Amino acid sequence: MGNVHALGYLGLGVRDLGAWEHYATDILGMQAEHTDSDGTPTLLLRMDERRYRLALTAGEDELTYVGWEVAGPDELDAVVRTLDAAGVAHKEDAALAELRGVRRLVSCTDPAGVTLEFHYGATAPKLPFVSPTGATFVTTTPDGRDLGLGHVVVTCADPDTAIAFYRDVLGFKISDYIVPIPGLVLTFLHVNPRHHSLAVAPNRPGADTKTEINHFMIEVADVDTVGRALDKVHAQKIQKLATLGRHTNDKMLSFYMHSPSGFGVEYGTQGLLIDDDNWSVVTYDAAAYWGHEFDQD
Numbered sequence: 001m002g003n004v005h006a007l008g009y010l011g012l013g014v015r016d017l018g019a020w021e022h023y024a025t026d027i028l029g030m031q032a033e034h035t036d037s038d039g040t041p042t043l044l045l046r047m048d049e050r051r052y053r054l055a056l057t058a059g060e061d062e063l064t065y066v067g068w069e070v071a072g073p074d075e076l077d078a079v080v081r082t083l084d085a086a087g088v089a090h091k092e093d094a095a096l097a098e099l100r101g102v103r104r105l106v107s108c109t110d111p112a113g114v115t116l117e118f119h120y121g122a123t124a125p126k127l128p129f130v131s132p133t134g135a136t137f138v139t140t141t142p143d144g145r146d147l148g149l150g151h152v153v154v155t156c157a158d159p160d161t162a163i164a165f166y167r168d169v170l171g172f173k174i175s176d177y178i179v180p181i182p183g184l185v186l187t188f189l190h191v192n193p194r195h196h197s198l199a200v201a202p203n204r205p206g207a208d209t210k211t212e213i214n215h216f217m218i219e220v221a222d223v224d225t226v227g228r229a230l231d232k233v234h235a236q237k238i239q240k241l242a243t244l245g246r247h248t249n250d251k252m253l254s255f256y257m258h259s260p261s262g263f264g265v266e267y268g269t270q271g272l273l274i275d276d277d278n279w280s281v282v283t284y285d286a287a288a289y290w291g292h293e294f295d296q297d
């Protein structure tokens with residue numbers, strides 16, 4: 001395993017901060033904090049001990065950065081050495097670290113063009129996280145191992161090159177593959193016991209060659225929280241992307257919906273934890289055992 005140990009935070013540009021605030025607090029169950037990021041209105045969304053896990057900045061609807069957490073200074077230095085050895089340009093930025101509320105931050109760009117921020121020392125306020133919907137988010141194992149905020153799925157023109165970077169340079173491990181139709185390979189990677197923190201897929205045929213966020217997933221501790229969120233989604237006529245279902249690979253019981261930015265959010269529970277000493281990569285021929293039907297609502 002490499003030096004990255006969790007998906008620490010995500011940065012998203014969003015056109016409608018007001019819609020996101022309602023969505024994140026009332027549907028997802030996160031706490032919202034208004035701030036500004038170098039003068040740009042920003043909404044920080046909290047879901048556990050950390051001050052925030054999602055940072056939404058006013059702008060175009062897009063993934064702006066992915067914060068990959070390392071354990072501490074030695075591990076960050078080790079990431080820098082591996083980037084150097086691989087000839088990957090990178091930059092340590094003290095002002096950006098201050099802005100993100102971390103001790104140190106080194107950024108680079110992955111082969112698909114996604115900005116990555118390796119960091120440690122994230123801010124944890126003394127006041128506890130209190131969910132407006134009573135949700136408890138799963139960001140650690142029961143024995144306290146860091147699982148990160150959830151997972152992010154990115155589509156790009158050249159998945160193989162991106163996956164090689166994550167494996168060979170950063171030390172991510174392949175979890176498994178889903179090949180729902182011949183020729184379409186979805187690749188799942190882990191950095192800790194969470195089944196996947198990252199998945200990479202090719203752009204849809206005929207779609208733009210732009211790298212895009214497909215969805216991010218957040219996990220809650222119990223099925224009733226998923227059900228209550230689903231009730232609200234129906235009541236507020238939020239467009240679902242996929243009905244409730246159980247994934248084959250990570251066994252997540254979840255549904256998918258449109259965020260106010262258009263890209264998806266997966267809301268689920270019961271995700272599988274990987275034991276690397278007893279794990280074999282397999283290829284699934286479907287993404288779900290049941291459900292996850294494209295929704296017409």
Ligand SMILES: [Fe+2]
Pocket residue numbers: 151153215216217266
């Ligand atoms: Fe997912």
